[in-house]
Amino acid sequence: MADLRSPVARVRGLGSAKDGTHHWWLQRVTAVALVPLVVWFVVSLLRFAPESQAAARAWLASPVTMTMLILAIAVGFWHAALGVQVVIEDYVHAEGWRIGLDMAVKFIAAALTVASVVALFRIAFGG
Amino acid sequence: MSTADRPVSRPLSPHLQVYRPQLTSMLSITHRATGVALAVGLVWLVVWVCAAAGSADIYAGVAWFNGSILGRIFLFGWTACLFYHLFNGIRHLFWDAGYGLELKDAYASGWTVVGAATICTIGSWLIAGLMR
Numbered sequence: 001m002a003d004l005r006s007p008v009a010r011v012r013g014l015g016s017a018k019d020g021t022h023h024w025w026l027q028r029v030t031a032v033a034l035v036p037l038v039v040w041f042v043v044s045l046l047r048f049a050p051e052s053q054a055a056a057r058a059w060l061a062s063p064v065t066m067t068m069l070i071l072a073i074a075v076g077f078w079h080a081a082l083g084v085q086v087v088i089e090d091y092v093h094a095e096g097w098r099i100g101l102d103m104a105v106k107f108i109a110a111a112l113t114v115a116s117v118v119a120l121f122r123i124a125f126g127g
Numbered sequence: 128m129s130t131a132d133r134p135v136s137r138p139l140s141p142h143l144q145v146y147r148p149q150l151t152s153m154l155s156i157t158h159r160a161t162g163v164a165l166a167v168g169l170v171w172l173v174v175w176v177c178a179a180a181g182s183a184d185i186y187a188g189v190a191w192f193n194g195s196i197l198g199r200i201f202l203f204g205w206t207a208c209l210f211y212h213l214f215n216g217i218r219h220l221f222w223d224a225g226y227g228l229e230l231k232d233a234y235a236s237g238w239t240v241v242g243a244a245t246i247c248t249i250g251s252w253l254i255a256g257l258m259r
Contacts, residue, residue: 028223031216036212046254053186056179072174080166087163110174119180121171126180 023082028080037072044068061124073116077109150237156214161208206251211239213242 003010013019045064049057059065084105092098139239178189192198193198218236231232 006133026256031220035213035217038209041253042209046251046258049255049258051182052188053179053190056175056186060176062181069176071190073176076169080162081167083159083162087159100139108170112170116173116176119177122180 023085027079027082030075030082033075034072034079037068037075040068041072057123060120066120066124070117070120074113077113081106081109151233154215154240158212158219161212161215164208165205165212167200168201168208171205173236174203203248203252207244207248210247210251211240214243214247 044059048055048059050059085102088105089098090099090102092101149231175189175193178186193202218227218240227233
């Protein structure tokens with residue numbers, strides 16, 4: 001079959017870097033964002049120490065907690081998915097498994113982020 | 128490739144098993160290990176948040192595990208991982224900006240990370256214990 005792609009299209013993406021510094025940079029952006037989010041999380045958890053379900057709901061329903069926790073969980077899963085991707089790429093050599101596992105991690109990260117947002121909205125707004 | 132064909136004997140990179148463990152390499156692999164552990168911890172945080180939104184039975188189950196000995200070991204471990212990964216991550220960011228790459232500085236920042244993570248982990252559990 002005739003290959004209609006240009007020579008540059010055929011070699012693009014074949015190098016070791018694949019997508020250049022994009023992955024590396026996003027890992028740094030999410031890392032910097034997580035510094036204040038993690039500090040807030042630890043301090044807030046220590047201040048309010050929500051143990052009973054009522055205390056947990058009261059803490060989670062506050063607008064500050066909701067905002068910061070949604071950010072922390074979303075950015076946290078983003079950062080985690082990027083990190084776990086590198087671990088999978090380093091140790092899983094079978095291509096099918098590597099791609100499949102990486103996809104699974106990203107789907108789980110997205111699903112759990114949405115689940116936590118739904119749970120928080122339900123606590124704050126659902127009667 | 129047989130050794131007989133080799134024209135000159137070039138130095139080979141030492142393999143992991145015969146490489147003497149150093150602080151820098153140990154902290155590096157610990158950063159990766161704590162990152163993976165924290166990814167699992169994040170899943171547990173979502174379980175806890177969802178349980179808080181759910182029924183009293185479900186929340187009681189999650190709270191029971193958190194209060195159990197095994198649960199406390201996990202939570203303490205995640206606390207240690209969180210502080211270590213946070214501080215060592217900041218160390219990485221300094222390296223990315225081009226600071227602290229000299230061997231002497233890398234060791235000093237490494238020990239600082241270990242010390243800060245230890246103090247914050249134990250300190251936060253002491254504070255949590257005192258406020259109960």
